[in-house]
Amino acid sequence: MATRLIVNQRMQDVDAAPDxxxxxxxxxxxxxxxPRFGCGLAQCGSCSVLLDGVEIRSCVTPLSAVAGKSVTTLEGLPALYAQQKKLASAPELHPLQQAVIDEQALQCGYCYNGQIIKGAELLSKNPQPSVEQIRTAMNGHLCRCGTYPRMIKAIQRASRAIAGGGR
Ligand code: FES
Ligand code: FES
Structure with a gap:
C-alpha cells in the first residue's frame, strides 16, 4: 500500500517498503x-530536511515515520518561507540561500543542503540569533571545507534581511 506524505506542499503517494x-x-x-547522502548514520547533516518544520536526518528516518506529515527539502524552502511570512508569492531563494551566495560562504558545497536547512529552521524559530545560538544550532552539521565562520556571517546577514522584511 502506498504511503501518503506531503513534500514541499504537494501531496505524494509513495509505493515503497515502510522501512x-x-x-x-x-x-x-x-x-x-x-538532500544528499553523506554518512548515512545521522552524523553529518547533509541529508537534512524539515519534518513539520523541524530538522531531521532523512538517511535514518523510515518512510513509515513521515506518513501523513509535511516534509520540506531545500527545493521547498522559499515556498515555506513565503508561507511562514504570509507573503503573496515565494521568493526565488530563501533569505539564507541568498545570504550564503552574498557572503560566498561555501566552497565545495557538499554540506550546503544541511547547513541551509538547519539555518532556516533556526531563523524560523529565532529570527535574531546570537553568535552563540548559531554555533549551538549548527553544531551537528559537518563541513569538511571549514566554512563555519562564513556560515555564521551568512546566517547573521539573512537575519538582518528577514528583520528588514527582505525576500
Ligand atoms: S547522510 Fe544523513 S546525517 Fe549524514
Ligand atoms: S563547503 Fe565543502 S563540505 Fe562544506
Missing amino acids: TPLLYILSNNLELQG
Whole structure:
C-alpha cells in the first residue's frame, strides 16, 4: 500500500517498503536533489530536511515515520518561507540561500543542503540569533571545507534581511 506524505506542499503517494529511508524516497522516487547522502548514520547533516518544520536526518528516518506529515527539502524552502511570512508569492531563494551566495560562504558545497536547512529552521524559530545560538544550532552539521565562520556571517546577514522584511 502506498504511503501518503506531503513534500514541499504537494501531496505524494509513495509505493515503497515502510522501512525505506526517507532520503532514498526523496532522491530516487521524487527526484529531489537537495538532500544528499553523506554518512548515512545521522552524523553529518547533509541529508537534512524539515519534518513539520523541524530538522531531521532523512538517511535514518523510515518512510513509515513521515506518513501523513509535511516534509520540506531545500527545493521547498522559499515556498515555506513565503508561507511562514504570509507573503503573496515565494521568493526565488530563501533569505539564507541568498545570504550564503552574498557572503560566498561555501566552497565545495557538499554540506550546503544541511547547513541551509538547519539555518532556516533556526531563523524560523529565532529570527535574531546570537553568535552563540548559531554555533549551538549548527553544531551537528559537518563541513569538511571549514566554512563555519562564513556560515555564521551568512546566517547573521539573512537575519538582518528577514528583520528588514527582505525576500
Ligand atoms: S547522510 Fe544523513 S546525517 Fe549524514
Ligand atoms: S563547503 Fe565543502 S563540505 Fe562544506
